[in-house]
Amino acid sequence: MSVIVWITEGTWPACVDAALTRVSGHEEVVLLYVRDEAVAEVAHGAFTGLLGRGHPWGHGPAEGWGRDPGTRVEHLAAASAGELLQAAADRLGRPCTLMERAGRVEREVVTAAQGANLLVCARDGDPTRPGPHSLGPATRFVVDHAPCPVLLIWPTEPPSTTPTRRSPGRGR
Numbered sequence: 663m664s665v666i667v668w669i670t671e672g673t674w675p676a677c678v679d680a681a682l683t684r685v686s687g688h689e690e691v692v693l694l695y696v697r698d699e700a701v702a703e704v705a706h707g708a709f710t711g712l713l714g715r716g717h718p719w720g721h722g723p724a725e726g727w728g729r730d731p732g733t734r735v736e737h738l739a740a741a742s743a744g745e746l747l748q749a750a751a752d753r754l755g756r757p758c759t760l761m762e763r764a765g766r767v768e769r770e771v772v773t774a775a776q777g778a779n780l781l782v783c784a785r786d787g788d789p790t791r792p793g794p795h796s797l798g799p800a801t802r803f804v805v806d807h808a809p810c811p812v813l814l815i816w817p818t819e820p821p822s823t824t825p826t827r828r829s830p831g832r833g834r
Contacts, residue, residue, distance in 0.1 A: 664690040664759075665780045668771055668804070669750045673784035673817040678753045680815045681782050689779065691758040693750045695743045696770040768803035778810045784817040792821055 667681045678693075685691055747760045763770040775781045783805075786798040796816075797805065805812055 666692045666778045668783040669695045676817040694761045696767045697764040768800040771804045772807045782813045
């Protein structure tokens with residue numbers, strides 16, 4: 663069985679650190695990064711919509727990848743994902759598996775977590791508010807649908823949970 667660490671651009675150091683403190687030496691660690699295919703699809707669509715279809719421009723490396731910015735976005739995203747996964751592996755400092763997936767982020771994370779012992783992920787919403795607003799939509803979906811236990815961490819210092827005093831005359 664394995665521990666999946668969901669790596670994202672803004673929160674990966676905290677997730678890796680949490681895994682380091684909570685994972686035993688014999689457990690397999692999988693660093694997971696999911697590329698959102700919708701970004702490249704938007705660039706493809708914009709190019710097609712603005713300039714029409716059926717142009718003879720090339721779409722392979724020999725042709726310089728054509729003029730479609732969606733293709734360039736796909737290649738840049740793949741390169742960035744590889745660099746991010748390698749940085750996370752270096753920070754982890756122990757043997758691990760690097761897993762890169764592409765698709766709807768929340769669904770790919772849930773699918774990758776099938777059979778895992780634990781999924782480590784970070785809050786990615788409003789960092790000043792505890793509760794549901796501290797989760798972005800994809801993370802909320804993952805927390806609600808994960809097929810394994812989830813370790814949900816704050817990527818920075820958590821906000822204060824000291825109750826605030828209500829003003830007189832306000833409803834309860």
